[in-house]
Amino acid sequence: MLQWLKGFLFIREQDFLNPDRTILKTSLLRIILLSGAMLTTSIVLHSSFIAYELNLTFVISITASFLVVLFLSLWFTRKYLLASSISLLAMVIAACLSMLLFIPDFNLSQAGITFLYTLPLMALFLFSRKAAFAMMCFNVLPFLLLLRNQNLPPIIDIDISLPATHAYLNGLLFMFFNICIPLSAMRLLKTQKVHAQQMIQHQNALQRSLDQYAEIFDNNGTASFFCNEEGVILNLNNAAKDITAKVTLNSTRLCDIFELTEDTSVNLLAASFQTRLKNNENSRYLLQKASLEHHDTLLFHCHDITAQTNHALELSRLKKHHISTHxxxxxxxxxxxxxxxxxxxxxxxxxxxxxxxxxxxxxxxxxxxxxxxxxxxxxxxxxxxxxxxxxxxxxxxxxxxxxxxxxxxxxxxxxxxxxxxxxxxxxxxxxxxxxxxxxxxxxxxxxxxxxxxxxxxxxxxxxxxxxxxxxxxxxxxxxxVGLINNLLEASSQEVKIRDALKHNRLEMWLQPKVMADGHIISFEALARMFDKDGSMIMPSTFIPIIESSQLQAIFAVKVFRQLLQLIRSWPKNVPMVTIAFNLSGQDILSDRFFKVLIQTYMNHPELIPLLEIEITETSVFSTHKETGRRLNTLARMGVSIAIDDFGTGHASLSQLIDISADTIKIDRYFVSQLGISERHTQIVNAAILLAKSLKLNVIAEGIETETQLLQLTALGCEQFQGYLFGKPAPAALWLKTFQLQTPTHWLTHKKHAN
The missing domain is CATH 3.30.70.270 (Reverse transcriptase/Diguanylate cyclase domain)
Incomplete structure (x- = not known):
């Protein structure tokens, strides 16, 4: 209980060390309110009992209302510190006015007026010096009233006097002047004392550090000079004193000691320069300027590089250089x-x-x-x-x-x-x-x-x-040992892939993007590669080899041309819809491919609403500035850009704007965790809300179950893609299905496409 009370009043050791003034004000206010509430409660209970026996119910109402406000102020210090502080001052003023107006005996009401003299001190504790000064000025009024020595004329004919009123008033005076105010002052003085001790400790530590640094500087063995920008010597160590004549600090300049062949300011700007003493022509010194990030002065280290020493250093340097480079x-x-x-x-x-x-x-x-x-x-x-x-x-x-x-x-x-x-x-x-x-x-x-x-x-x-x-x-x-055979197999696969690219054994397969009822609204085009015997080379096999064999630009151009051929051969009796195709950041940065892409859109503007780019954000190139510039160029032409695999790669929230994307595709990994991980569900929900706030389209990938579809629909997603609606399949099959589809017809026939 004691520990809780200390925590509530903020009088623990860590609270005294806390520099936050809000904590201090809260502590002072709670001390005043809590100590006041304890005595006020006993007074209210006793006075209420007496008032009840005298049938003075309005006295009970008045005293109870003050007590309720007092406890409410104490409670609301948790969130509304300013309001609680104001209410405390208002209660004091209201209590004093009640005593003046409703206690006919001026000798008793004088005690109430005396309460107002606590206002400046409480205002200083809880607000500021200006507020305290304002209360001091306000207290001129009760002071004049006391000098008048006569009560105010009654406004309402109410008398709240009780037989023990003098005891209540003296008890309140005792509470405020002997408990509340002293305890608050103790809290304030304790804080100041702790902070003063802490400051003294810091000063002592700083002084010790300065003494240590001064000792290190004086005895580091290397002649060192502190100078200002004009070369005036501000300080020097013992080693520097050994090689110089008499030096007057803040007067003698470096050029008075060393022979500077160039302008002094030029020498001081250099990282290092060679010189000699003015009084010793045979001496040679190297002045090196130290890099001081947090100091306005210049620090020069002076090294002796006379002939013998210079030869030894040069020989050592050449030896180290040979070893380091070889x-x-x-x-x-x-x-x-x-x-x-x-x-x-x-x-x-x-x-x-x-x-x-x-x-x-x-x-x-x-x-x-x-x-x-x-x-x-x-x-x-x-x-x-x-x-x-x-x-x-x-x-x-x-x-x-x-x-x-x-x-x-x-x-x-x-x-x-x-x-x-x-x-x-x-x-x-x-x-x-x-x-x-x-x-x-x-x-x-x-x-x-x-x-x-x-x-x-x-x-x-x-x-x-x-x-x-x-x-x-x-x-x-x-x-x-078996890895050698695997390496030969991988080399054979690369030969097959190069041959397939050379002879254009590529096909564009389609996978639908649908609404919640299964209605197809667009397709994603996916490349499939075939060996010369007609067998399929799986994407998991040919994509890594293409990326590692510097074939990505060639592959991107060939896939794009296959996609254009698909659009040209699109049946006239089948409605044309948008087709999305995947590009990586590296594809966008390829000058060869980007030139083909731009020229195609410029020469055939009718393709702009038909071909959507899905930029995969799993490559470091997706965050490159040039990638963003090129994608923005395409966006200004009207090309739709979608961020694929959103949330799994390098893209940040700012890049949703930087690359002018108008669609995001939630990665299948997050979809697969729906109903399993609450955190992943919240991430998907946040992505959908973010996209809607930015007026972006949202497509969820990897939908495999009806449950996932229902969950995503409930979260506000409207477009979907996944095996639930159909796997990637040859374009002819999907075009036939698309031609026959109706909003209710599709889901019953999706298995034929699988």
């Missing part, structure tokens, strides 16, 4: 391939477990954001790996975008366990410290193997073979 990577600072392939003789017989980590989409990031950003991401990625595995492994930078992790510590970790750790701990996104922090999604591929330090080339080749077998779904693979 055995270390300049971007990440890690040992490079040369270091890997030339192990120390003492380590040749060591066994090792190796993982080769490749950032698969770093070349895309370089294209989208620039090589400098790519280098920064590679460096940050290396730092993350070093923090997570550096205590166990030695990390190397290989050519391209690969990093090798070498584990030699005993007990030696197995490749399988290493693969499991890498799946859990490799970073999949990074943020760089720039003007605007952008989160870069990373796609990585990892190959693991065991080997020997005497054969590093073999270990690296085995890891590369494993990497070539990875997929986006399974990005980490451990090498085994």
């Amino acid at each position: 055995f270390y990577d300049l971007v990440t600072g890690l040992p490079n391939e040369n270091h890997w392939y030339n192990p120390a003789p003492s380590a040749i017989h060591q066994k090792m477990t190796v993982a080769l980590v490749k950032i698969d989409n770093l070349s895309q990031i370089n294209t989208a954001f620039g090589i400098s950003v790519g280098d920064a991401i590679l460096k940050a990625f290396a730092i993350e790996l070093k923090e997570r595995f550096g205590h166990q492994a030695k990390i190397y930078r290989f050519r391209g975008v690969s990093l090798a992790l070498e584990f030699t510590s005993l007990p030696l970790i197995s490749p399988e366990n290493l693969a499991q750790q890498l799946r859990q701990h490799i970073p999949t996104s990074l943020k760089l410290k720039q003007e605007q922090q952008i989160e870069y999604h990373l796609e990585y591929r990892v190959g693991c193997c065991s080997g020997n330090k005497s054969a590093p080339q073999q270990a690296a080749e085995q890891c590369l073979i494993a990497i070539k077998q990875t997929t986006q779904a399974n990005p980490v693979i451990v090498y085994y």
Whole structure:
């Protein structure tokens, strides 16, 4: 109970440390109200009993109303601090007026008037100095009334005097002046004392830090000068005093000590410059300007670079440069391939477990954001790996975008366990410290193997073979002999895909987009590829190979031409509807494909309302500024743009506007969780409400059950796509179905399309 009371009155230790003035005002108000309420309750109960015996029911009403207002004010301090504070002052004034008007005995009502003298102090506690001054001015009126020594003429013939009125009034005076006000003042003084102690502690800590920094500066061993922008010396350390003549602070300039061959201001702007002492022509010094981000003065470190020292430093520098360029990577600072392939003789017989980590989409990031950003991401990625595995492994930078992790510590970790750790701990996104922090999604591929330090080339080749077998779904693979056969199979698949593209063995299949009753309103076109024997090459097979083999632009052009052919051959007796086709951010950034796209829309404007672009947001290119500009160009031409897989990739809320999208497609993952996960249901609901508020169309993908359809309909979704309405099928089949459809006819015949 005591702890609750302390918390309610905000008089715990942490409350005294809280700098929020609202907490302090709330505490003061509650102390006054609670302490006042306790005594007032006893007075009201006693006076009500006496008034009841004297049949003075209006006295009970008046005292009870004051008590109710008092407790309401105490209760509403939780949310309405200002209103409660005002009500407290109003109650004091109302109580004093009641005593003046309804107690004929002026000697008794004088006690009530005395209450008004607490108003300035309470106004100071609860409001401000201006409010306190206003109350001081207001109190001139009761003061004049007391000087008059005569009660006000009665307005209403009511007498609330009771036999114990003098006791009640003195009790209230005692309560306010001896309990309420002192307790509030104690709370305020305690807060000030705690804050003063805290400030003294901070000042002492700051002074200790300043003393430590001053001591470090004076005794750091390197001659250092603090100067202003004109080169006037403001301070110098002991080492600087040893090499200079007498220096007068705030008067002597650097140019008075050192020989500056150029204008002083030019030298001071330079990061470093060589000079000599004016009184010693044989001396040579290097003045280096330190970078001070939070200091207005200039700090120069003075290094002795006389002939012998300069030769030694130069020799050391050349040696370090040779080692760093031959055995270390300049971007990440890690040992490079040369270091890997030339192990120390003492380590040749060591066994090792190796993982080769490749950032698969770093070349895309370089294209989208620039090589400098790519280098920064590679460096940050290396730092993350070093923090997570550096205590166990030695990390190397290989050519391209690969990093090798070498584990030699005993007990030696197995490749399988290493693969499991890498799946859990490799970073999949990074943020760089720039003007605007952008989160870069990373796609990585990892190959693991065991080997020997005497054969590093073999270990690296085995890891590369494993990497070539990875997929986006399974990005980490451990090498085994059978992977070589898989690699040959993958190479054979790539040959088949290139041959299929070369001979245009592509077909456009359609999947309907429907209303809730199954009425088809449009289609999505999906590419299907066939081998020369007529067998289908599944999308899960040819799409990853196309993306990894730099065939995406060629594939996009061929798919677009197939789509145009489908529209040209559209039966005249079948109503023409919008057909959507998928493009990635990389497709939009392809100059070759974008030129074909723009020219087609310009030469055939009738296609603009017929061809809708679905931009997949799972690629880093979807967030590139040039992607946004090109999509905005298409939108200004009137092309409809939809964001596919909404909520699963890189798109942010701002990009709904940045790329001028007019439709979003809720990803099938969120739809599949409806009725299973309340959180996913809320996300879908939020996406639908967001789209409606932005006046965007919403299509839910992956509808497979009637239950999902009913739930989405209840959430306000009106357009749908999924196996419940039909799987992707050849265009001829869907055109036949579309020709026959009616709003009630479709659902009974959808199975024929499946």
